[in-house]
Amino acid sequence: MHITDRFDSGNIEVLDAADPSRIRLEIRKDNGSDFYQWFHFRVTGALGAPLTMAIENAGGAAYLEGWPGYRACASYDRETWFRIDTSYENGVLTLHHTPECDTVWFAYFAPYSMERHQDLLAWAQLHSAVDLEVIGETLDGQTMDCLTVGTPGTGKRTVWVTARQHPGETMAEWWMEGFLARLLDDEDPVARTLREKAVFHIVPNMNPDGSKRGHLRTNARGVNLNREWDKASLENSPEVFHVLERMRETGIDLALDVHGDEALPYNFIAGGEGAPNFDARGQELLDGYKTALKTASPDFQTGHGYAVDAPGSANLAICTNYLANEFRCLAMTLEMPFKDNADLPDPVHGWSPERCRKLGAANLDAMLAVMGRLR
Numbered sequence: 243m244h245i246t247d248r249f250d251s252g253n254i255e256v257l258d259a260a261d262p263s264r265i266r267l268e269i270r271k272d273n274g275s276d277f278y279q280w281f282h283f284r285v286t287g288a289l290g291a292p293l294t295m296a297i298e299n300a301g302g303a304a305y306l307e308g309w310p311g312y313r314a315c316a317s318y319d320r321e322t323w324f325r326i327d328t329s330y331e332n333g334v335l336t337l338h339h340t341p342e343c344d345t346v347w348f349a350y351f352a353p354y355s356m357e358r359h360q361d362l363l364a365w366a367q368l369h370s371a372v373d374l375e376v377i378g379e380t381l382d383g384q385t386m387d388c389l390t391v392g393t394p395g396t397g398k399r400t401v402w403v404t405a406r407q408h409p410g411e412t413m414a415e416w417w418m419e420g421f422l423a424r425l426l427d428d429e430d431p432v433a434r435t436l437r438e439k440a441v442f443h444i445v446p447n448m449n450p451d452g453s454k455r456g457h458l459r460t461n462a463r464g465v466n467l468n469r470e471w472d473k474a475s476l477e478n479s480p481e482v483f484h485v486l487e488r489m490r491e492t493g494i495d496l497a498l499d500v501h502g503d504e505a506l507p508y509n510f511i512a513g514g515e516g517a518p519n520f521d522a523r524g525q526e527l528l529d530g531y532k533t534a535l536k537t538a539s540p541d542f543q544t545g546h547g548y549a550v551d552a553p554g555s556a557n558l559a560i561c562t563n564y565l566a567n568e569f570r571c572l573a574m575t576l577e578m579p580f581k582d583n584a585d586l587p588d589p590v591h592g593w594s595p596e597r598c599r600k601l602g603a604a605n606l607d608a609m610l611a612v613m614g615r616l617r
């Protein structure tokens with residue numbers, strides 16, 4: 243039996259793999275930080291052997307509420323990811339699985355590789371409405387890719403959509419696939435109308451370095467990008483620095499930042515209610531968007547989510563709060579579950595890439611619903 247994490251977004255340390263029924267593992271910390279929770283590894287040569295894999299440092303991970311009720315993801319073909327029997331006790335997360343193939347991959351959530359990111363860009367650029375622009379480089383020298391859909395024109399609104407500031411939240415880039423596929427569908431009347439009314443700037447991956455390195459939450463230097471918006475710098479957070487620079491050139495009417503939440507088994511939106519410049523109009527737009535998204539997708543709900551910040555108390559280092567304040571625009575954080583949507587559970591796959599895509603597509607309906615009220 244052989245265990246490896248030496249590939250794009252891999253993360254595991256093998257402590258002891260002599261006995262398949264007592265495999266001892268640990269998750270590596272994000273480089274330069276104490277965050278960890280993302281794991282992704284491959285096991286070969288255990289066909290038919292009941293594997294018991296204990297992640298012994300799970301009790302020190304970033305979000306302990308993420309483990310109860312969580313089931314790990316596994317795949318034989320790296321396309322379909324199914325959930326496996328998983329338990330959490332005394333700080334140890336234990337994965338149980340008997341492989342039906344020679345090789346099986348395990349991950350915290352269905353991985354989204356940087357190779358697939360390149361494929362997404364390649365597919366998107368073939369559409370005549372799309373411009374692919376490199377707006378800067380990361381600390382590891384990867385490109386910060388921005389897709390612009392449509393050309394600016396009189397009366398057009400400006401929409402920014404960003405995903406994966408936290409690289410372990412791969413559901414955010416699966417969401418992007420569905421969002422882009424519908425936005426670029428020339429036979430979809432919602433997409434066509436939106437493209438007439440707005441220009442879209444889309445960053446499918448805000449954190450390429452963390453993605454490739456197999457991080458949960460930070461960039462190459464261990465910096466949490468979603469705590470950098472009021473102090474972005476080329477030294478610590480070039481990813482945010484470059485995007486913000488571009489945002490200042492274009493302005494923003496609507497900003498959507500896509501994430502995943504370790505603990506809550508729901509899809510929900512957090513707004514910029516606590517930003518000093520947030521006002522009644524902002525509230526009306528936020529409520530309008532959430533209501534429209536709930537109508538478009540029963541996978542979205544408004545009953546569960548984060549506590550709303552008191553007026554003026556928002557942390558402006560966070561993207562949504564910063565943009566709501568600086569641009570006085572409708573700014574939102576969309577959170578999807580690592581576990582499942584408890585209102586519509588899927589016992590086999592849990593929350594999955596395909597469900598992310600469908601939620602991404604549904605967001606176009608919500609955007610159209612508020613588009614006329616944006617300015």
Ligand code: ZN
Binds near residue numbers: 408411501502
């Ligand atoms: Zn996040």
